[in-house]
Amino acid sequence: MSGYRHPGAARRRTKPHPKGRQVDADVRREITILLGERSRARDLLIEYLHEIQDIHGCLPAAHLAALAEEMRLSQAEIYEVASFYAHFDILAEGKNPQPALTVRVCDSLTCEMFGARELLEALPAKLGKKVRVLRAPCMGRCENAPVAEVGHAHVEIATLKSIAGRIKKGRTNAGVSAY
Numbered sequence: 001m002s003g004y005r006h007p008g009a010a011r012r013r014t015k016p017h018p019k020g021r022q023v024d025a026d027v028r029r030e031i032t033i034l035l036g037e038r039s040r041a042r043d044l045l046i047e048y049l050h051e052i053q054d055i056h057g058c059l060p061a062a063h064l065a066a067l068a069e070e071m072r073l074s075q076a077e078i079y080e081v082a083s084f085y086a087h088f089d090i091l092a093e094g095k096n097p098q099p100a101l102t103v104r105v106c107d108s109l110t111c112e113m114f115g116a117r118e119l120l121e122a123l124p125a126k127l128g129k130k131v132r133v134l135r136a137p138c139m140g141r142c143e144n145a146p147v148a149e150v151g152h153a154h155v156e157i158a159t160l161k162s163i164a165g166r167i168k169k170g171r172t173n174a175g176v177s178a179y
């Protein structure tokens, strides 16, 4: 039986290679430094995605690949979580970075009834190319529709003027409400 070879024998000679996008060494270093000594447990994934999004204004594909490797998760799993939430912006490879500021306008039913569509149509011309205007799902503030989010700051009973005014004053961080 010296000439016999098992049909699956060739597989053993195949070099193993990682699935998904290859990880860039510089980005890997950046992610390792960002996470530092903190846990790599999967329940911290959203927190780390937030941190990357805050630093870069988006989630570059290279950073998602490096985060997947660092947390020992599959890239598919990272993409699934990142694409589920409206406030994460995945930046595909080769695409230009997004404008630094994003304005999201809720286009769910109540906001739609109170003028969200008109806001969405008029805002790009009003705010110019440096601001990206996106639709977003309900922000849980329907009683003060229409609602927009300028950066991280919610604007209730939003108008063109109130949104533009907030950008002009640089008030784009989420405020902490008083008890």
Ligand code: FES
Pocket: 106, 107, 108, 109, 110, 111, 112, 137, 138, 139, 140, 141, 142, 145, 146, 147
């Ligand atoms: S419908 Fe717009 S905040 Fe709920």
